[in-house]
Amino acid sequence: MGLNDNQRRAIDELYQNMFNPLSAYAQSALNDRTLAEEAVQDTFRIACARADKLLSSPNPKGWLLNALKYVIQNMVRSRAYLNSIFISSLDFDENIILEEADVPDPDVDLLYSDLSVGEDYKLIKKIALDRYSMLEAAQELGISIEACKKRVQRAKRRLKKRLEEKN
Amino acid sequence: MPEFGKNKHKDYSAFDNMSTEMLEDILRADSQLPINEDSDNEAILYIMEVIAKREKEHPTGRFQDGHQAWESFSENYLPFIEDDKSLYDFEDDFAEEQTGIKYLPSTIPFQSHKKSILSRVVFVTAAVIALLFASTVTASAFGFNLWGAVAQWTRDTFGFSTTASISEDSEQKDSANRLQNELNQYGITTALAPTWYPDGYSLENIDVAETPARTTFIATFDNNGQEILITIVAMTDSPNRVYEKDGDDVTVYSVNQIKHYIMTNLDNINVVWATENYECSISGVLSLKDAEKMIDSIYERNSS
Numbered sequence: 001m002g003l004n005d006n007q008r009r010a011i012d013e014l015y016q017n018m019f020n021p022l023s024a025y026a027q028s029a030l031n032d033r034t035l036a037e038e039a040v041q042d043t044f045r046i047a048c049a050r051a052d053k054l055l056s057s058p059n060p061k062g063w064l065l066n067a068l069k070y071v072i073q074n075m076v077r078s079r080a081y082l083n084s085i086f087i088s089s090l091d092f093d094e095n096i097i098l099e100e101a102d103v104p105d106p107d108v109d110l111l112y113s114d115l116s117v118g119e120d121y122k123l124i125k126k127i128a129l130d131r132y133s134m135l136e137a138a139q140e141l142g143i144s145i146e147a148c149k150k151r152v153q154r155a156k157r158r159l160k161k162r163l164e165e166k167n
Numbered sequence: 168m169p170e171f172g173k174n175k176h177k178d179y180s181a182f183d184n185m186s187t188e189m190l191e192d193i194l195r196a197d198s199q200l201p202i203n204e205d206s207d208n209e210a211i212l213y214i215m216e217v218i219a220k221r222e223k224e225h226p227t228g229r230f231q232d233g234h235q236a237w238e239s240f241s242e243n244y245l246p247f248i249e250d251d252k253s254l255y256d257f258e259d260d261f262a263e264e265q266t267g268i269k270y271l272p273s274t275i276p277f278q279s280h281k282k283s284i285l286s287r288v289v290f291v292t293a294a295v296i297a298l299l300f301a302s303t304v305t306a307s308a309f310g311f312n313l314w315g316a317v318a319q320w321t322r323d324t325f326g327f328s329t330t331a332s333i334s335e336d337s338e339q340k341d342s343a344n345r346l347q348n349e350l351n352q353y354g355i356t357t358a359l360a361p362t363w364y365p366d367g368y369s370l371e372n373i374d375v376a377e378t379p380a381r382t383t384f385i386a387t388f389d390n391n392g393q394e395i396l397i398t399i400v401a402m403t404d405s406p407n408r409v410y411e412k413d414g415d416d417v418t419v420y421s422v423n424q425i426k427h428y429i430m431t432n433l434d435n436i437n438v439v440w441a442t443e444n445y446e447c448s449i450s451g452v453l454s455l456k457d458a459e460k461m462i463d464s465i466y467e468r469n470s471s
Contacts, residue, residue, distance in 0.1 A: 020222060022215065045248055046253065062209075078255035145247055149254055
């Protein structure tokens with residue numbers, strides 16, 4: 001499913017006009033420039049995927065704003081959820097008060113060192129604890145964001161299974 | 168003035184005079200609304216464009232360069248448009264049932280709700296800020312950080328507690344008295360609400376927002392899309408206010424030994440005054456004569 005020339009031209013124009021205004025919204029919402037930028041890029045990616053819907057909208061700018069709001073909400077809650085299940089999966093001493101910044105990398109890595117999918121857990125850690133954007137994580141691994149999303153998805157499934165087994 | 172909203176019936180020009188920080192507070196408050204909550208997207212888009220325009224005129228580096236952003240988009244995101252879900256939307260996710268996450272729906276309609284909580288927030292904020300900053304009344308001259316108070320107020324928007332909807336058939340006089348009646352229900356007997364409004368205006372609704380520090384009443388009077396907003400903020404403590412004007416476009420209109428500051432901003436008139444522990448304002452497209460008549464009507468009940 002690609003874009004035809006007219007769709008590409010129209011979305012290009014919207015991008016030029018709306019990238020900064022949408023960034024203003026995303027930065028206010030997320031208080032993080034990198035994540036805000038990813039939210040806006042993801043919004044335009046979805047806009048391209050649904051170009052027919054966007055361009056037939058009586059107000060494409062309003063459509064983009066609503067899409068951005070959904071993206072932001074997904075991003076915030078999913079990252080919080082990833083963080084939550086990741087932390088829950090750590091078998092820390094109950095007396096240790098866990099702070100994001102206090103999680104010692106070697107401990108986390110050691111904890112999962114017996115898993116064949118250690119790289120995936122490192123990926124989750126980067127997203128959940130280190131506040132990497134999906135693109136940053138993908139670039140560090142030398143993979144596409146599509147592959148990165150799938151890896152996060154797979155790793156999350158494994159985390160879930162691990163949690164269920166633990167309980 | 169940003170392009171968006173030019174042809175809209177609402178005048179968002181008050182946002183042009185707000186600080187960027189204040190505008191960001193409004194965007195932040197909007198982003199924290201539940202996804203299905205009413206939001207005035209026209210106003211939000213206008214604010215976004217005000218911020219973007221300022222950045223273009225006075226770059227601070229807060230936004231990525233547009234060309235670089237497009238290159239990154241083309242290289243990293245555009246190849247991935249087969250998936251029309253958010254990057255953080257995992258299809259097999261079990262998060263939704265556990266966390267209540269609502270994922271991107273199949274359609275994303277443009278919502279423009281004429282009356283919404285946010286519109287109350289942004290317009291009242293606009294009214295208050297406009298009278299502080301679009302005029303020559305300086306914030307520092309108020310003797311307390313009203314700017315900060317307003318910013319804090321926007322963070323308290325979740326405190327909106329009640330809304331009284333008024334039928335369009337209500338008689339104008341009855342409409343006018345409703346606001347004071349609402350105040351009375353909160354134990355506020357001080358004369359604060361006008362009892363006279365220009366022809367055609369009738370009360371549309373009253374929003375009441377309660378926080379530990381203040382109770383804010385926002386009454387909207389409508390006349391075929393033209394609005395007059397009356398804002399009354401009852402403060403827990405009476406701040407030590409010092410009002411000062413340093414320009415010619417502020418008219419001081421004294422009634423009942425209370426100074427009412429009348430300021431014009433394009434076609435809008437903003438009136439602000441303080442009495443006891445109440446901060447009050449009137450905002451709308453009004454003539455000076457009508458504004459003064461509305462002010463007079465507040466105190467007529469006392470003299471009759």
